Amino acid sequence: MNTQIPALSVNKLTKTFDVSAPWLNRMIERRPKLFVEAVSDISFTVEKGTCFSIVGESGCGKSTVARLVTGLYETTSGDISFGKGAGGRPIRVQMIFQDPHSSLNPRWRVGDIIAEPIREMKLRDKETETQDRVRELLETVGLSADDALKFPHEFSGGQRQRISIARALASEPELLVCDEPTSALDVSVQAQILNLMRRLQKELGLTYLFISHDLSVVRHMSDNIAVMYLGKIVEKSAVEVLFTAPQHPYSKLLLATIPDIENPARRVEAQAGEPPSPLNPPSGCAFHPRCPLAMDICRQERPKLQDLSQECQVACHAVS
Amino acid sequence: MMVRPTDELQAQDIVEPALDVSELSVEFPSRRGTLLAIDQVSMAIAPGEILGVVGESGAGKSITGLAVLGLLEHPGRIAGGAIHVGGRRVDTLTEKELTKVRGKEMGAIFQDPLTALNPLFTVGKQLIETIRLHTGMTKVNAEARAVELLQDVGIPAPEERLRQYPHQFSGGMRQRVVIALALAAGPRLIIADEPTTALDVSIQAQITALLRKLCDETGVGIMLVTHDMGVIAETADRVCVMYSGRVVESGPVADVIHNPQHPYTAGLMRAIPSLHDRVETLTQIDGSMPRLNARPSGCAFHPRCPQAGPKCVAENPPLVSTSTASAACWLQQGGTQ
Numbered sequence: 001m002n003t004q005i006p007a008l009s010v011n012k013l014t015k016t017f018d019v020s021a022p023w024l025n026r027m028i029e030r031r032p033k034l035f036v037e038a039v040s041d042i043s044f045t046v047e048k049g050t051c052f053s054i055v056g057e058s059g060c061g062k063s064t065v066a067r068l069v070t071g072l073y074e075t076t077s078g079d080i081s082f083g084k085g086a087g088g089r090p091i092r093v094q095m096i097f098q099d100p101h102s103s104l105n106p107r108w109r110v111g112d113i114i115a116e117p118i119r120e121m122k123l124r125d126k127e128t129e130t131q132d133r134v135r136e137l138l139e140t141v142g143l144s145a146d147d148a149l150k151f152p153h154e155f156s157g158g159q160r161q162r163i164s165i166a167r168a169l170a171s172e173p174e175l176l177v178c179d180e181p182t183s184a185l186d187v188s189v190q191a192q193i194l195n196l197m198r199r200l201q202k203e204l205g206l207t208y209l210f211i212s213h214d215l216s217v218v219r220h221m222s223d224n225i226a227v228m229y230l231g232k233i234v235e236k237s238a239v240e241v242l243f244t245a246p247q248h249p250y251s252k253l254l255l256a257t258i259p260d261i262e263n264p265a266r267r268v269e270a271q272a273g274e275p276p277s278p279l280n281p282p283s284g285c286a287f288h289p290r291c292p293l294a295m296d297i298c299r300q301e302r303p304k305l306q307d308l309s310q311e312c313q314v315a316c317h318a319v320s
Numbered sequence: 321m322m323v324r325p326t327d328e329l330q331a332q333d334i335v336e337p338a339l340d341v342s343e344l345s346v347e348f349p350s351r352r353g354t355l356l357a358i359d360q361v362s363m364a365i366a367p368g369e370i371l372g373v374v375g376e377s378g379a380g381k382s383i384t385g386l387a388v389l390g391l392l393e394h395p396g397r398i399a400g401g402a403i404h405v406g407g408r409r410v411d412t413l414t415e416k417e418l419t420k421v422r423g424k425e426m427g428a429i430f431q432d433p434l435t436a437l438n439p440l441f442t443v444g445k446q447l448i449e450t451i452r453l454h455t456g457m458t459k460v461n462a463e464a465r466a467v468e469l470l471q472d473v474g475i476p477a478p479e480e481r482l483r484q485y486p487h488q489f490s491g492g493m494r495q496r497v498v499i500a501l502a503l504a505a506g507p508r509l510i511i512a513d514e515p516t517t518a519l520d521v522s523i524q525a526q527i528t529a530l531l532r533k534l535c536d537e538t539g540v541g542i543m544l545v546t547h548d549m550g551v552i553a554e555t556a557d558r559v560c561v562m563y564s565g566r567v568v569e570s571g572p573v574a575d576v577i578h579n580p581q582h583p584y585t586a587g588l589m590r591a592i593p594s595l596h597d598r599v600e601t602l603t604q605i606d607g608s609m610p611r612l613n614a615r616p617s618g619c620a621f622h623p624r625c626p627q628a629g630p631k632c633v634a635e636n637p638p639l640v641s642t643s644t645a646s647a648a649c650w651l652q653q654g655g656t657q
Contacts, residue, residue: 057520156608157377186376186547188605191591195601213521216550220593220602243595257525259550260595261577274490274523 006083007091007175007207008046008069013078015039015064019279036278038064040231041078043305046175046224048083051201051208053218053239055254056228057275062211065228066179069209070095085174091207094173098180100160104152110163111148114138117171137166142196158189165196175207182217194220215258219243227251230278230286232302238311247314249291285317293318336407338509338541339365339388344401344411346380346387348612355612357383359565360401362639365509365541370532372556372573373545376609380565381545385511387411388543389428390418406508424454427502427540431514433494436501437486443470443497444482447504454505469500474530492523499530503538513545528555549592553577561585564609564620566636571645581647584621619650629656 020026020033039061046052054062067073069080070093085091094117097103104113114134117123124130135145141162152160161181168176181197182190194217200206212218218225218239225242227235227250235248246252273290276282282289288298297317305315314320346358358380365371373381386392388403390410403411405425413421422428430436438446447466451457457465463482470478473496486494495515502510512531516524532555535542544556552559553573560570561582569582580586590603607624610616616623622632631650639648650656 057522158608186609187549187588188376188591189608191593191602191604192606194593195604198601215521216593216595219595220598239598253522255595257522258595259525259528259548259554261549261553261589261592262594262596263553274492275520 005048006045007048007085008052008083008209009043009081010045010065010069011043011079011081013039013042013065013068013080014076015061015068015073016076034279037231037281038278039068042226042228042231042233043078044226044233044236046207046209048174048207049201049205050223051210051221053210053212053222053225054228055212055215055218055225057213059230059275059278060228061231061278062213062228063179066095066177066209066211069093070177082175091175092171092173093175093177094168094171095177095179096161096164096168096181099184100157100164101184103164104160104167106152108151109148110138110150110152110155113152113163114148114167114170117167121171123170123172133170137169140169140200141166142192156189157185158192161185161189161193162196165193165200169200169204174205175209177209177211179211180213181210183212183214190217197221215254227254230275230281232286232315233305234287234315236305236313241309241311247308247312247319248287248316249293249318250287253290285315291318335367336404337364338367338369338406339363339371339543340402340404340407341384341388342402342404344384344387344403345399346383346392346396347399348396350395352613356399356615357396357565357612358387361562361565361567362401363560363567363570365543367508367541368535368539369558370535370542370544370556372552372559373543373562374547374549374552374559375562376547378564378609378611379562381547381562382513384562385428385513385543385545388509389422389426389511390415391422391428423450423507424505425507426509426511427505427507429495429498429502429510429512429515431517433491433498433518434486436498437494439486442483442485443489447482447497447501450501450504465504466500469503470497472503472534473497473500474526475500491519492526495519495523495527496530499527499534503534503540506538507540510540510542511545512542514547515544516551517546517548524551525554531555549577549588561588564615565612566620566648567639568621568649569645569647570639575645579645581642581645581652582621582649583625583627583651585647587624619648627651627656631656 016035016037019036056062068075082091111134114137115130118130118133134148138145138147143162182193210221222239224238226233229250235251246255284300285298285303288294303315303317305313306320308314308320342362343360344358345360348355348357375381387398398411410421444466448462451462451465467478475481475496516527556573559573559576560567563584569585580589587605605624618634618636619632622628637648637650639646640653642652
């Protein structure tokens, strides 16, 4: 599927949030303004028809990237550009959210939820055509056409996530941004949704930007992976490269600590340390306080993402 | 009801299991009829053992833990069976008696460490209060014990940390404080309900390693309730798989993972994406777990089971041991016809 046509290119993307105390408090207590750099100077390209995943722990900025790409946040600096889609217009983007309970309006019927983007973007001329499209979409995601008349509360978590996917597909997107689409679901239902997403990718030629903290899911879905730590990409590799030979010490730590059901009771050495606060990031390489390979240069200079091979880029002084 | 003296005598004579639950049923009366959330569940935990209780949401794993702790919310009630903690029957105790047992004989660790701690008191005050309540130590001794506990759970600079409030701790550190609280009175049993779900993977590994260490060192029995098979594989000695309020399979972790007997367990294991190799499509179990008010007849798994036969629809299979593990499935018990 590797056609080498970029669907999405992100270049030097940075997003800072103003987390200052209210103006009056700042004046009285003489405190300065406070900013958090949630995403800091990251670049990546997603090729058409592939799945690019971003993994990392909570607070590393992976969901912020998803929201920046879909335009839910404005960028602070850097740019996001979309490739050409069908008919020469820019690629359409849609998003699937994590929690299928709060992302569907409980007062709307499922049919209206899915029809809204079609009506809003005037993708069909007549109402009957819209209804036909809704029925078709419901069947595509494995629900029955009659479900259009029901309300979201009548469905289980997995079925609601199918409804979210149908709604996302309604505007005929070519790039789907999926922010933890299965982490609110049970394992047996998660498998159903992952299989559905893979099938849709094949049938509709979709491109995925997949955000997750679950490495086994990421391994199943993706072609390329970026590992994020405290707002920066520390390693960017093809999936097989990352899982067989992780380079960055943080990727190694992540892979070593995830429980492996195929090797029960292997008694891993739990590594000490926790992700630092993004408000007060460590100097140099943000990972150096936890890193077993940390050297003097790691404390002073922030490493750049460098090519290690064609399929692997690492930001680490000790490795490259 | 009085605490029967025989129960206490037994506890001293022989090594009692940390927890013994036999044929426990829990029901929730509602306007539209009584819902049976737990249906004749039996399990036992030896001292120093970690029993993993795994299942999907709604399987009844948390309710089992809450029933043991005597924390079932109204209108939930124990409808049958018996619970013994360290040889002492606890399900028949009055609320007043239970308050003394809870905390002393059994501790609890919940999913969200922030809501488990009181934000208005320092960590030290909460720890010292718990220690003094259950052991009757003097304030000075209790403070020394609190420092020792924080050290045991791996919190650096414990003397300073005692004077801090919960919000000054990170998620992983907070969960360590909760573990220290659960250990404060030297309990025989700890119910850990999803203790790592709110934490990141690298912190999760630290917490499960800590639970394992404490279990080996202090001989406390731990009931580890989780939906994450990976955590179970890493931490537990034995595992109980629950489905729709019943135990469908139990046995040593390695056996259940590598050689699952029940079709549900087998399906669940195949549904988890592998870290080692990649398949085009995952094996999926179609459908979802039935709601309590619509539990199918016979084996609750039969509508989703690829190997179901007429007997599965008619009769609920008992949990019968086959070699080391036990499974509740007609396939292992003379066929489904």
